[in-house]
Amino acid sequence: MTTNDLVERLGLKLLSKSEHRAVDGVFISDMVSDVMAGAKSGNLWLTVQTHKSIVPAANLVDVSAIVITSGKTVPQETVDLASKYNIIILSAQLPTFELISKLYGSGLLNK
């Protein structure tokens, strides 16, 4: 699965100016310290945090993309910082649990 599949098949919106990349696993947390401790390189990171501090965290653990769930508005400075570091930010209207349900049901996780 690539981040592009998430856009085309699940209707997520690409907010940052970044290149699509492959997704390897999913990590869900709204606590940056948890992400630093538990997320692995290539993970898709689902969160409702929109503060720009998510970008350095995503960059440091090398997640494949940040998915902001629940249709939260992402501040422009977060998007700009993400574009600068080539971090993908995707936006989903669904809350985290419902998005995982849809993602799992789509079969994309095994691709």
Place this chain on the structure above:
Amino acid sequence: MEINKIREALEANVIEGSYGLDASVEHIYASDLMSDVLAFGKPCSILLTGLASRQAVISAHMAEFKGVVFIRGKRPKDGAEKFARDNHLVLLSSDLDMFDACIRIDSAMKGVHIDLPTVKLPQKSDEILLKHEFYIEGSNFANAGMVSTEIKSILKKIGLDPKLVRRVAISTYEGEMNVVMHAKRARVRLGVTPKLIEIEINDEGKGIPDVELAMQEGFTTATEEMRAMGFGSGMGLPNIKRNSDSLNIKSEVGVGTTLKMTFLI
């Protein structure tokens, strides 16, 4: 869905409220942000969260939830149980991470049996959480301190103890100033594992002829000009030693110096 079915799906332990396991919930809400729980959580939900605190239980109660599942093996230690008992909430603890917990509940809701491997948190102490490389230019006083500032902001952002971050920042800054004052250039490596932070400053320069002497407080080879700027008072290396948990110096005259400092988390 019955809470006990959720408990089974998550292989969760009951922390509190075993009498309430046969209650039913209508929604699952997965978040660590309690403001979101309060803003968007629907009544008759169960909260999945990594926030192991009484605050999570209080928020769930305010939002009319039936219970809370602490994920990634977390357990609150601040009286959350008592609050849950008094207010008839069920508290569960599961070793799964949020993603697996969501999938398991989703599958259980749809009546699908899945056999996902239980994901344990990485506990290997030597696992590298982050790695970074920076470069310092010698004699560039205009940029002096930029690398340590960057390192400090990285460590701060990952949520390390501010006192620890301060020690790392001070030591790195002293090391960086030494490079600016005495060396041609240096490479700085930052490495963080769950147990420690390591900073290595590897410079090309004139080297230190007598490391033991250089370690003495007040010993300096800085020029008057450098001292006029407030540096070079001979406190650099001793200050690093004081602030770090271990300091290793290797130096070769005419080649360069490598400082390796370690800070325990």
